[in-house]
Every structure is written in structure tokens, then in C-alpha cells.
């Protein structure tokens with residue numbers, strides 16, 4: 001694994017991270033960091049507050065997880081996070097963003113996911129999975145082929161297009177496939193499909209489930225006044241636009257056991273004139289709480305363009321204020337995500353009561369050991385910490401620590417005036 005090497009003298013944060021974020025060592029008297037204090041949510045105890053956020057890899061075949069997923073998620077599970085989320089997993093084939101999306105629309109999808117969840121549990125990691133439906137953002141190119149509508153070139157490569165569905169027949173933008181507007185009876189069927197996917201996630205052994213309400217996908221399309229211009233009971237005012245999202249939450253909660261946490265990821269703001277606002281999110285979070293949702297995972301944007309198209313200005317922890325307001329005003333646990341890569345900063349978010357959990361995404365691709373290294377950066381003795389690492393790594397690295405300390409001591413001694 002691409003871990004940052006330790007220096008042996010307790011200065012352990014990566015050069016890259018300290019160069020980009022100015023990470024400083026914590027004061028020596030720092031008590032046990034909140035980031036590494038367990039937290040219980042329903043019947044599940046997370047060993048710390050670090051969660052690896054869902055990250056789509058667009059590498060499934062007919063929705064089925066491959067060896068790549070096992071290696072990718074396994075690598076993340078070895079890094080010390082309390083929970084690792086499997087990427088956005090489509091509840092129907094129609095609800096895929098790309099041909100490579102993961103799915104849970106049939107029993108055939110369960111077995112490879114069960115193997116991944118079982119491996120995570122062996123590593124003392126809580127397995128999580130996000131279930132999703134792309135709505136009008138379906139049948140698109142994989143990001144590295146352009147992130148747009150599928151072209152003749154994509155079809156020649158073997159990609160297939162399919163009919164897509166949405167709250168209305170308005171495409172995301174000119175040139176994108178025109179969706180079919182969902183009827184009320186389609187919505188009833190879809191609710192059942194969300195519940196069925198949740199049931200399969202349970203059969204696969206997942207312990208935390210997240211419903212994807214963000215980034216411009218189907219549920220977000222219902223929520224935002226910019227994408228939901230329906231005139232029936234599923235559109236119009238806030239109550240109408242949140243009707244289907246809340247019905248999905250209820251349908252999923254009904255099959256997802258009460259003792260297993262259920263998260264909802266929201267785009268807390270559209271970042272667009274006349275769009276969904278943070279005040280809407282707080283009201284929505286209260287409604288979700290009343291329906292038994294445990295955690296609101298606060299992302300933003302994505303209604304038009306790519307998943308998280310930058311409608312909101314980027315800065316360190318730019319979405320933390322959303323998690324803070326939801327937590328304070330809706331009285332529900334929140335998860336902060338987005339450009340959190342400095343452990344001292346992550347700890348401060350928890351200390352200030354801005355969120356209950358910290359989600360890490362891209363930084364875990366750079367350094368899957370981020371949680372392990374963060375714990376040492378926040379003051380835990382490296383050698384002690386390594387006792388909690390997978391023994392296949394920790395045992396060797398603990399011994400290397402001693403060697404490095406000896407080398408340093410020898411170097412210091414030989415550098416003394418008069419020596420040698």
C-alpha cells in the first residue's frame with residue numbers, strides 16, 4: 001500500500017499533506033482525539049469517526065462487482081477507517097449513470113458484494129453501501145470518456161444506451177437524452193425497487209446503508225425546484241417536491257433493520273439562483289429524522305453538469321458549514337465531507353461540534369492509510385498505534401520504527417563535536 005513513511009521521531013504526517021495544508025503537530029498534552037473516539041449509532045459501534053465516502057469507479061460489468069472492486073475497497077478497508085462505503089449502487093439497471101455502475105437490482109449482484117463486506121468485517125471495518133438512481137443523469141459516458149451523452153464512438157466500444165426516467169421530460173441540458181416522465185404508478189414501482197435493493201444490501205452483509213439524494217441524481221431532481229416542475233402531488237411546493245424522496249426514505253427504512261444505521265446524502269445547496277437552499281435542507285433533515293434516518297451526509301451541487309460540478313466555491317472543508325447547521329438546527333447527526341485532508345482540521349470540526357463524522361474520499365485514493373496516519377499525527381505513539389494495524393503490516397513497521405530510532409540516535413551521537 002502507498003503509505004507515507006514514518007520518520008521514527010514522532011513526526012509522521014506526509015510531506016505532501018503538510019506542504020499543501022500546513023499540518024502542524026498537535027500540542028503534546030492533547031487528550032485522546034475525538035476523531036479516534038468510538039461512536040455508537042443504533043446498534044453499530046464505529047471504532048473511530050473516519051468514514052471513507054462512496055466513490056464510483058464505473059468498473060462493474062452489468063452492475064456486478066469485479067476483482068477491481070475487491071482490491072480497491074479492500075485496500076481502503078486496510079487503512080484504519082471505521083467504515084468504508086461501497087460506491088453509488090444502482091437500484092435498477094435504468095438507474096445507472098454509466099454502463100460501468102455497480103448495481104443491486106437482482107440476486108445475482110449479491111455474492112461479490114457479500115465477499116467485499118465480509119472482508120471489511122474481518123478487518124474490523126463496518127461495511128457501508130450507498131444505493132442510488134441516476135434519473136435523467138443516466139445512460140452517460142464514463143467520466144474518462146467525456147462525462148457526456150454516449151456517442152457513436154462509445155457504442156463502437158461496446159457501451160449501450162437505454163431509456164432514462166426523471167420527474168419531468170426535461171433533459172439535463174441540450175444534447176442529453178430526453179427522459180421519460182415518471183407516472184405516479186412508476187413511482188410506486190420505484191419505491192419497491194429501492195426497498196428491494198436495500199434488502200439485497202442487507203443480504204450481502206452491509207451494516208450501514210446510505211440513500212443517495214445528492215449530486216443531481218433522481219431524488220435530488222425531485223427535490224430541487226429547478227428540475228422538478230411537475231404539477232401533480234409530486235411537484236410544486238416543498239411538501240410536493242419532497243414527497244417522493246421521503247416516501248423512498250420510508251420504504252427503505254421499513255426493510256432496513258432499526259439497529260442498522262441509515263444515512264442520507266444530500267446536496268445541501270444547489271448553489272444556483274432559485275434552487276434548493278440550506279434552509280430547505282434543514283427542514284428536510286427534520287422530516288428525515290422523523291422517519292428514522294440516523295445521519296445526514298452533507299455534500300452539495302451537481303444538479304447540472306458532472307456529479308459535483310463546482311457551483312460552490314472550493315476551500316478546505318467548504319461543506320462543513322452545511323453539516324454544522326443541519327446538526328444544530330435539525331438535531332440529527334451529520335457527516336462532513338469535502339476537502340478535509342488535514343487531521344488537525346478534521347479533529348477541530350468534531351471538537352467544535354460541526355459534525356459527528358468525517359468522510360474522506362479523494363485523499364484516501366492518494367493515501368489509503370490516511371486514518372492510521374492521522375491518528376499518529378494527532379499524537380498517538382506510532383508503535384502503539386501499529387498494534388491496531390493489520391498485523392501483516394503493523395508487526396513489520398513496529399520493528400522498523402525501532403531500527404529508525406536507533407539509526408537516528410547513532411546519527412545524533414556521531415554528529416556531536418569531538419565524535420568520530
Ligand SMILES: Cc1cc2nc3c(=O)[nH]c(=O)nc-3n(C[C@H](O)[C@H](O)[C@H](O)COP(=O)(O)O)c2cc1C
Pocket residue numbers: 053054055056057087088130212214215265299308337338339340359360361362363
Ligand atoms: C472517484 C470519485 C467517485 C465518486 N463517487 C461518488 C459516489 O458514488 N457517490 C457519492 O455520493 N459521491 C461520490 N463522489 C463524491 C465523494 O464521495 C466526495 O463527496 C467528494 O469527492 C468530496 O470529498 P473529498 O474532497 O474528500 O474527495 C465521488 C468522488 C470521487 C473522487
